[in-house]
Amino acid sequence: MSSRQVDTPVSQQQTQWLAQCLAVVQTAVVQTQIWQQKGAIACFIWGGLCIISLWIATPLPAFADDYNRDFLVGADFSGKNLIDSSFTKANLRGSNFSHSDLHGVSFFGANLEGANFEGADLRNATLDAVRFTDANLTNANLEGAFAFNAKFGGTIIDGADFTNVDVRQDAQTLLCQSAKGKNPVTGRETRRTLNCD
Known part of the structure; x- marks a missing residue:
C-alpha cells in the first residue's frame, strides 16, 4: 500500500x-x-x-344615537349608555330611562309624560320645552341641564339633584312645593339644589 x-x-x-x-x-x-x-x-x-x-x-365608546321625532311610547332604555344621543321632539310617553347614562342628551321638545328617570344621569342634558308631566325623577342627577320652558306638573323629584339647572321661576316654585330628599350619588338635598326658601 x-x-x-x-x-x-x-x-x-x-x-x-x-x-x-x-x-x-x-x-x-x-x-x-x-x-x-x-x-x-x-x-x-x-x-x-x-x-x-x-x-x-x-367597553366600546358610546356612539350617539339619533331618535329625533321617533314614536317611542313605552320604550325601555333602562340601564343604557345613551351619552350625547338625541331625542329631539320624540314621543317618549311612559318610557323607561331608569339608571341610564343620559349625559349630554338632547330631549328638546320631547314628550316625556309619565316617563321613568329614576337614578338616571341627566347631567348637561338639554331639557328645554320638555313635558315631564307625571314623570319620575327620583334620585336623578340633572346637574347643569338646561330645562327652561320644561313642564313639571305632577313630577316626582324626591332626591333629584337640580344643581345649576336653568328653569323658569314658575317651574322652580312648583318644584319647591314637592322637593324633598337627598341625592344618593351627589349627597345634595333636592331643596337646596333648587334654591328653595
Whole structure:
C-alpha cells in the first residue's frame, strides 16, 4: 500500500466528517431562521390576540344615537349608555330611562309624560320645552341641564339633584312645593339644589 492510497481514505473520511459538520451547521442555521420566523409570527399572533382581547375587554365608546321625532311610547332604555344621543321632539310617553347614562342628551321638545328617570344621569342634558308631566325623577342627577320652558306638573323629584339647572321661576316654585330628599350619588338635598326658601 502506498502512502498515497493510505492518505486518500483519510481525506475522504475528513471530507465526509466536514460535510456532516457543515450539514449540521446548515441545519442549525435553517432551524434558527425558521424559529426566528416562527418567533416573529408568534409575536405577531400574540400581539394581535392581546389587541383583540383588550378591545373585547374594554367597553366600546358610546356612539350617539339619533331618535329625533321617533314614536317611542313605552320604550325601555333602562340601564343604557345613551351619552350625547338625541331625542329631539320624540314621543317618549311612559318610557323607561331608569339608571341610564343620559349625559349630554338632547330631549328638546320631547314628550316625556309619565316617563321613568329614576337614578338616571341627566347631567348637561338639554331639557328645554320638555313635558315631564307625571314623570319620575327620583334620585336623578340633572346637574347643569338646561330645562327652561320644561313642564313639571305632577313630577316626582324626591332626591333629584337640580344643581345649576336653568328653569323658569314658575317651574322652580312648583318644584319647591314637592322637593324633598337627598341625592344618593351627589349627597345634595333636592331643596337646596333648587334654591328653595
